[in-house]
Amino acid sequence: MEADAWLLRHLWPEVAPLTLGAGALAVASFVNFRTGAQLKNAIETDGEGRRSVLHSLLLFGLGAVAGCVRTVTFDSASERLRASMAAEVFAAKLLEEAQGKADSASVASMDSDVALCADFILKLQNLVRYTSSIVGGTVTMFRASWKLSAAVWPLLVTGALHGARAGAKRSAKSAQALAEKREEALAFAEERLQHVDLVRWFCRAEAEAKAFRRLCDASVEIASRSARVRGVSHLVLDWAAKSVLLGLASLGSQLVARGELTAGELTSYFFHASFLGLGLYGLVGLMPEVAVARTAAARLAATVTRRKEANQVPAAPFFKKPLKPLSLSFQDVHFRYSEAEVLRGFSLTLAAGETCALVGHSGCGKTSALRLLLRDFDATSGKICVGDQAIQTLATEEVRTLISVAPQAPALLGASVADAIAFGAVEPSTEQIEGAAKAASAHSFVKSRPQGYETPVGRGGELLSGGERQRLALARALIRESPILLLDEPTSGLDATTAAALAQAVLSQRPGRPTTLVATHSLALIRNCDTVAVVSGGRVEQRGKFSDLISDSAGHLAQIMRSGELEET
Numbered sequence: 001m002e003a004d005a006w007l008l009r010h011l012w013p014e015v016a017p018l019t020l021g022a023g024a025l026a027v028a029s030f031v032n033f034r035t036g037a038q039l040k041n042a043i044e045t046d047g048e049g050r051r052s053v054l055h056s057l058l059l060f061g062l063g064a065v066a067g068c069v070r071t072v073t074f075d076s077a078s079e080r081l082r083a084s085m086a087a088e089v090f091a092a093k094l095l096e097e098a099q100g101k102a103d104s105a106s107v108a109s110m111d112s113d114v115a116l117c118a119d120f121i122l123k124l125q126n127l128v129r130y131t132s133s134i135v136g137g138t139v140t141m142f143r144a145s146w147k148l149s150a151a152v153w154p155l156l157v158t159g160a161l162h163g164a165r166a167g168a169k170r171s172a173k174s175a176q177a178l179a180e181k182r183e184e185a186l187a188f189a190e191e192r193l194q195h196v197d198l199v200r201w202f203c204r205a206e207a208e209a210k211a212f213r214r215l216c217d218a219s220v221e222i223a224s225r226s227a228r229v230r231g232v233s234h235l236v237l238d239w240a241a242k243s244v245l246l247g248l249a250s251l252g253s254q255l256v257a258r259g260e261l262t263a264g265e266l267t268s269y270f271f272h273a274s275f276l277g278l279g280l281y282g283l284v285g286l287m288p289e290v291a292v293a294r295t296a297a298a299r300l301a302a303t304v305t306r307r308k309e310a311n312q313v314p315a316a317p318f319f320k321k322p323l324k325p326l327s328l329s330f331q332d333v334h335f336r337y338s339e340a341e342v343l344r345g346f347s348l349t350l351a352a353g354e355t356c357a358l359v360g361h362s363g364c365g366k367t368s369a370l371r372l373l374l375r376d377f378d379a380t381s382g383k384i385c386v387g388d389q390a391i392q393t394l395a396t397e398e399v400r401t402l403i404s405v406a407p408q409a410p411a412l413l414g415a416s417v418a419d420a421i422a423f424g425a426v427e428p429s430t431e432q433i434e435g436a437a438k439a440a441s442a443h444s445f446v447k448s449r450p451q452g453y454e455t456p457v458g459r460g461g462e463l464l465s466g467g468e469r470q471r472l473a474l475a476r477a478l479i480r481e482s483p484i485l486l487l488d489e490p491t492s493g494l495d496a497t498t499a500a501a502l503a504q505a506v507l508s509q510r511p512g513r514p515t516t517l518v519a520t521h522s523l524a525l526i527r528n529c530d531t532v533a534v535v536s537g538g539r540v541e542q543r544g545k546f547s548d549l550i551s552d553s554a555g556h557l558a559q560i561m562r563s564g565e566l567e568e569t
């Protein structure tokens with residue numbers, strides 16, 4: 001029902017053009033129906049009746065105009081429907097909250113679902129055609145011989161409707177299974193193509209192509225099973241329809257023999273019955289196609305609904321602008337992705353404006369803690385607060401407006417360097433963009449390029465080095481001027497001198513400095529932070545100033561230093 005409601009909501013603005021299209025379709029069908037009679041007239045008047053010829057020409061003209069109107073209205077309505085559905089689903093996918101996992105459905109599978117639904121409009125034309133054929137056939141059949149019609153009509157209609165319903169049910173089921181398999185194959189292909197360098201470097205092209213083929217074969221298996229079932233249904237229907245015809249012929253000939261029907265009337269009866277037959281046959285074929293479109297609509301509607309459910313938290317923002325640096329705290333937080341618990345009683349408090357380095361062995365849960373703050377995931381238990389407000393009580397989008405993030409291995413979105421930085425704010429000025437680039441130690445390398453801030457960055461930033469990408473990602477975070485700043489290994493791609501300059505610029509004491517939490521292995525950053533929190537066993541085991549912690553030779557920080565995990569960059 002949800003799928004139908006969603007589909008109807010998108011169809012609603014198209015009701016007027018579709019009604020016009022359906023009307024034009026009816027006119028075009030009427031003219032087609034009359035064509036034979038007009039030709040007969042032309043032959044019988046031997047080309048003499050000028051009025052009759054003129055009448056025919058006008059009628060054909062009307063039919064041609066109606067055909068044109070039908071094509072234009074249906075085709076453009078179908079494209080508008082496709083655009084409006086694609087736009088809504090894309091917007092929902094961008095904002096979908098599913099515990100950090102973006103829905104794995106690829107853009108390609110979303111596009112094919114949208115296309116299936118939009119084609120539904122074109123199928124509506126067939127529905128009009130088949131229905132008029134059924135109604136017209138029924139009326140003319142009963143008028144020709146009610147006795148014959150009463151004998152076969154209920155049989156034909158009941159059989160066809162039953163076949164259509166069963167076919168629709170089966171098709172919906174197999175279309176869903178097929179869509180899941182295709183989506184799996186598409187996701188596989190998309191991931192390989194996104195990292196095609198890796199595939200080539202490891203000479204995996206042949207192996208990956210074979211693996212993709214295996215995934216495609218799984219779809220073939222489902223489609224073949226469904227085709228076999230359709231084939232058998234077709235066989236049964238075909239045999240049943242011809243048997244009914246045979247019965248009709250035998251009954252009809254008895255009526256002719258009894259003088260209740262002439263041979264001519266029987267012939268014309270078969271002609272009218274063929275209209276009903278064609279209409280019913282078309283309907284039996286159409287219903288499974290409608291069912292497939294409905295399963296596609298159900299998948300799209302589910303995406304939109306998930307997005308709506310995830311955003312039922314307060315609409316009005318809790319924090320008033322202008323935003324000042326906010327304290328933040330993790331209180332006895334526990335968190336697991338699946339089996340093993342990553343955070344086990346994680347507690348950490350930062351005063352407003354404090355900068356803190358989050359240090360620990362690789363895989364100890366530093367990034368996970370940052371992602372909990374960003375509400376990519378929710379903690380299993382415990383409380384996370386910004387200011388004094390638990391983040392679960394705020395709208396996810398509000399939490400994210402309070403936080404800027406420079407992620408590990410960042411991607412850039414935008415055509416140029418200026419675009420990539422501007423992504424972080426709403427229509428920032430050139431001064432703001434350059435200011436953020438300076439603060440992130442990016443300005444000088446950008447200025448050294450012939451195109452300066454108009455230098456193209458490529459897809460995801462692929463035309464830049466890792467270190468350049470990191471600095472632009474940092475500039476993108478800084479330009480937001482949020483009260484909280486999260487940095488995840490922001491200097492791992494930089495040389496020691498640039499890393500030190502960047503650490504100094506971002507973390508130095510200044511008015512309005514955001515509360516900053518830095519997950520890092522970089523000594524340059526650790527030394528420049530006000531405090532250090534050492535994570536071990538899923539909790540903060542050591543907390544204080546770097547100089548104090550390092551002087552405890554048995555402490556966690558000193559142990560990590562001795563293990564050689566901390567570096568200058």
Ligand SMILES: Nc1ncnc2c1ncn2[C@@H]1O[C@H](COP(=O)(O)OP(=O)(O)OP(=O)(O)O)[C@@H](O)[C@H]1O
Pocket residue numbers: 337338342360361362363364365366367368369519
């Ligand atoms: N999306 C995920 N799904 C399942 N497990 C995950 C996911 N992300 C991280 N993990 C696991 O959670 C643990 C903590 O990962 P996390 O990225 O938080 O560590 P980290 O301290 O930031 O590591 P590093 O210093 O190497 O960046 C690791 O064992 C990791 O394999």
